Amino acid sequence: MTAKYALRFASLGYLALLLVAPLGFIFWRTFEHGVGPVWAAVTTPDALHALKVTLVLTAIAVPNNTIFGVLCALAIVRHRYPGSGIVNAVVDLPLALSPVVVGLALLLLYGRGGWLGGHGIVFALPGMVLATIFVSLPFVVREVVPVLREIGTEQEQAAATLGASALQTFRRVTWPAIRWATAYGVVLTTARALGEFGAVSVVSGRLAGQTESLTLYVQDRYQSFDTGAYAAAVVLALLAMATLLLMTRLRPKEGIQ
Amino acid sequence: MISARGIVKRFGDFIALDDVSVDVPTGSLTALLGPSGSGKSTLLRVIAGLEQPDAGEVSLDGEDVTRRPPQSRGVGFVFQHYAAFKHLTVWDNVAFGLTIRRRPRREIEQRVSELLDLVQLTGLAKRYPAQLSGGQRQRMGLARALAVDPTVLLLDEPFGALDARVRKELRLWLRRLHDETHTTTVIVTHDQEEAMDVADRVVVMNGGRVEQTAPPRELYDHPANEFVMSFVGPVNRLGDTFIRPHDVELLLEPNGSTQETMVQRLVHLGFEVRVELVRDDGETLSAQLTREQVEALELQSGQIVYVRPTRQTVFSD
Numbered sequence: 022m023t024a025k026y027a028l029r030f031a032s033l034g035y036l037a038l039l040l041v042a043p044l045g046f047i048f049w050r051t052f053e054h055g056v057g058p059v060w061a062a063v064t065t066p067d068a069l070h071a072l073k074v075t076l077v078l079t080a081i082a083v084p085n086n087t088i089f090g091v092l093c094a095l096a097i098v099r100h101r102y103p104g105s106g107i108v109n110a111v112v113d114l115p116l117a118l119s120p121v122v123v124g125l126a127l128l129l130l131y132g133r134g135g136w137l138g139g140h141g142i143v144f145a146l147p148g149m150v151l152a153t154i155f156v157s158l159p160f161v162v163r164e165v166v167p168v169l170r171e172i173g174t175e176q177e178q179a180a181a182t183l184g185a186s187a188l189q190t191f192r193r194v195t196w197p198a199i200r201w202a203t204a205y206g207v208v209l210t211t212a213r214a215l216g217e218f219g220a221v222s223v224v225s226g227r228l229a230g231q232t233e234s235l236t237l238y239v240q241d242r243y244q245s246f247d248t249g250a251y252a253a254a255v256v257l258a259l260l261a262m263a264t265l266l267l268m269t270r271l272r273p274k275e276g277i278q
Numbered sequence: 279m280i281s282a283r284g285i286v287k288r289f290g291d292f293i294a295l296d297d298v299s300v301d302v303p304t305g306s307l308t309a310l311l312g313p314s315g316s317g318k319s320t321l322l323r324v325i326a327g328l329e330q331p332d333a334g335e336v337s338l339d340g341e342d343v344t345r346r347p348p349q350s351r352g353v354g355f356v357f358q359h360y361a362a363f364k365h366l367t368v369w370d371n372v373a374f375g376l377t378i379r380r381r382p383r384r385e386i387e388q389r390v391s392e393l394l395d396l397v398q399l400t401g402l403a404k405r406y407p408a409q410l411s412g413g414q415r416q417r418m419g420l421a422r423a424l425a426v427d428p429t430v431l432l433l434d435e436p437f438g439a440l441d442a443r444v445r446k447e448l449r450l451w452l453r454r455l456h457d458e459t460h461t462t463t464v465i466v467t468h469d470q471e472e473a474m475d476v477a478d479r480v481v482v483m484n485g486g487r488v489e490q491t492a493p494p495r496e497l498y499d500h501p502a503n504e505f506v507m508s509f510v511g512p513v514n515r516l517g518d519t520f521i522r523p524h525d526v527e528l529l530l531e532p533n534g535s536t537q538e539t540m541v542q543r544l545v546h547l548g549f550e551v552r553v554e555l556v557r558d559d560g561e562t563l564s565a566q567l568t569r570e571q572v573e574a575l576e577l578q579s580g581q582i583v584y585v586r587p588t589r590q591t592v593f594s595d
Contacts, residue, residue, distance in 0.1 A: 172364075175357050175361035176361050176362075176363055176364070178348070178355070178357075179357060179361040179363070180363075180374070180378075181347070181348045182326055182327075182328070182349075182351075182353055182354065182355040182423070183374050184350075184375055184378045184379060185378045193378075194363060198364070
């Protein structure tokens, strides 16, 4: 019994100290003087624009990485070809690389004097989109690949002998098996896209009211000793929590299957 | 008729099928029998179009289908591990092929309920595969394959994952089903008893080649070679001579052509008794007797008896 309580105490204490306390503190500091000043802080033109930028980045990056992620997972698991091992390793690159390096790499490629430079990509929204896509790419692939491996190919072969085309097999057999893994990947991708700072920071040029995402705005305000930083941070935190909550609501009850 | 001609299939360095030719007459129930790695499953998958052969051709009813995908071959395939669609109910599993073909709803309903009746799963139509036993899942797999009226039915070790009792039940049931429908059927198995029990014709395979094709009785009585002889039933080997245990006669007195052996062990298998014998040069053999015979001879372990084969086989090569 003591061991059970000790385990519970240790795990909950760890979570409280490292996750809940800092987050709670931010909420407390934000709402210290009531809701009025917070509302005022998050509805300034710059804050609203930053929120819009963040939502646009996420809205472009997530669908792209979802579709590409599922295709990529299928390519890795279902097709053997020379170099498929390399594809599998390259997908993990964004997890291993520091986002600052990603930002610099994009800057070198698309910036002035770069191979593909001079098309208004760097220091503008397209560059920020590219950076966001880059850093949030692996999540759907990483969630879907193990599920595809586990279900194997027999159900797909059975569908083929029953007359289903490749597309019908995907829609009726493969997709139902991987949809929850995909949904979980989408949540992780969304969270990453909302919270990305480093890579976007390098390629954005950080022009307030133009190329400032919400994370950049938070840092900008904080460095100007503006309490608006807390309000914006709370908005970010709420967005992330809403995503996670949506996920738990969507997840089916385990049991069937 | 299914006709496979000169099929070669390699997996890397491994030759799974080495110039195999097999004919399956229309309306027959043919078994592909062999040990694991003999190429029997690969041959079945080549016929279904799930594997592409490196050489050779497959024709169904005279039509070359070698380059056709499995979707358009009109075959029903039953997998060893069921390959049930886990997210679909029993009903939807069976209806799958018909739904894909966009058959009218009334036709689908009628056909599926007919098939569920046939495989005795009517009460379980709303269950999911995970809620079924192995035997029920495999009957569902069969109904699913039959739903699209396949010209040939291919079964890949269909009862391999089931326990012995269910296995016997299902193969009896498969035989009866075949007698009713006469669908050309090929069943892959490594179990010689299953092959002999269920099939009209048995193709014995070994090391990617066909050793012999014959009806079960002929296979047992006139095996083409040592491999077939020892694969289709228990066998004693004395030098170049092969003797089935039930072709060994035991005598209490020597008689010219007999050999002296000692009873090592008596194994009672219900009606039959297996007598394990050892010769003075250390060679062992076994004899299969009825209980009455053993009682009449009053056999006991340690006893000396004289052995005479009533029937033996020598292969010339």
